[in-house]
Amino acid sequence: MPFVFPEACPRCGSVLLKDEDEVAIKCININCEAQIVERLIHFVSKLAFDIDGLGEQNIKFFFDTGLIKSPPDIFLLESKNADIRLEKLEGWGKQSVQNLFDSINKARKISLDKFIYALGIPQVGRSVSKLVACFFRSYENFLKSVENKDIAGLLTMDGIGESILEDIEKFFENDNNKDVVKKLAGNGTDGVVTVLDMELPENNLFQNKTIVFTGTFENLSREDAKELAEKYGAKASSSVSAKTSFVVAGENAGKKLEQAQKLGINIISEQDFLELIKKI
Ligand SMILES: [Zn+2]
Structure with a gap:
């Protein structure tokens, strides 16, 4: 009997993405529970937000206890701790809780390329996220462009083709994904993290030419x-x-x-x- 592929994610109900060149179908909802732990692990990994104190074990612990369900929750943990009292939970102490908050706070400033990489957009790995960041230069410009669906200019970057462009567009067509981005960095100044503009290298041949x-x-x-x-x-x-x-x-x-x-x-x-x- 031929297998009938689902059209919506069995876990979260989001419309599934099927790439013409790929066999797999994917749920790209950033808040999909089936994927959320893996996404969170990617989000805090070395090349993304680089939060030392949040290893795989801790991510799983915080997800299971319901304290971290989505990336912005990571940055709200400390302000909620008066109620949560993490230091009272098993396996935690005053010092380890402080260390965790310190490493989260250290990650509140992030470059645009790492921010984009951390989102886990399909096909947008380290090198592509650098190209995207170099193109948009600032978070404000990036946000404005994805919200206006005005990102076709990315095709001028060597290394970005139609298929990557489509994955980026699809990612931001999902309201949950947009919501996560907005909760993280707001409109640029009012978020829980600050995204730093991309700086041009000093020996850039094109500057002021x-x-x-x-x-x-x-x-x-x-x-x-x-x-x-x-x-x-x-x-x-x-x-x-x-x-x-x-x-x-x-x-x-x-x-x-x-x-x-x-x-x-x-x-x-x-x-x-x-x-x-x-x-x-
Ligand atoms: Zn899903």
């Missing part, structure tokens, strides 16, 4: 190229002058290329431009 794009490009539209340069702190200009830092010339570049040659301005190809972006 004026770039002119001319001609037709093979991989990027002109608009995408400009957007990409701006992400890295450059200014895209439409005319060549002595102030132009360099010109990126594609096929059939005409007058602007000639002008750049006359003025002795550095001229690079689209390929060179993409290589430079990759090195940042």
Whole structure:
């Protein structure tokens, strides 16, 4: 008898996600109980929020006792302790409770890439979360873009394709997921954690440079190229002058290329431009 796949998660009822290229179907509700312990373990892991005092055992303990059901609960634990009195529970003492709170408090400041990684979005591992964070630069910009479903610009990042874009969109179509993000970091200043802006490396070649794009490009539209340069702190200009830092010339570049040659301005190809972006 052919197996009939469920359409909703048997545990939480969320609509299941089936990737065309994959066999598996997945529940992507961040609050799904069947997955929540594993997600919490990922959330506090070394490359995410890195909360030492919350190992696998402790996560399971807090989940079973109902004290941590969702990531934001971790950061509310201390303020609730007057009622909970953790130090009175078996296996805990005054010092171990204090150590736990200290390690949670240390994790309240987190970089945008680690924050995104911690959410556990399918296909968004360490390297992709870095690309996403580099693209959006600040939590506020990231939140605004996912809320407005305006994230297609991510495709300009080498390493992010349609399928990853879709997983990110699907993740934020789930109200529970959005709720968790908002409870964690609020609108930027009113959450239980602070997400730090991504800083550009100091030797970033594009910082404060004026770039002119001319001609037709093979991989990027002109608009995408400009957007990409701006992400890295450059200014895209439409005319060549002595102030132009360099010109990126594609096929059939005409007058602007000639002008750049006359003025002795550095001229690079689209390929060179993409290589430079990759090195940042
Ligand atoms: Zn579920």
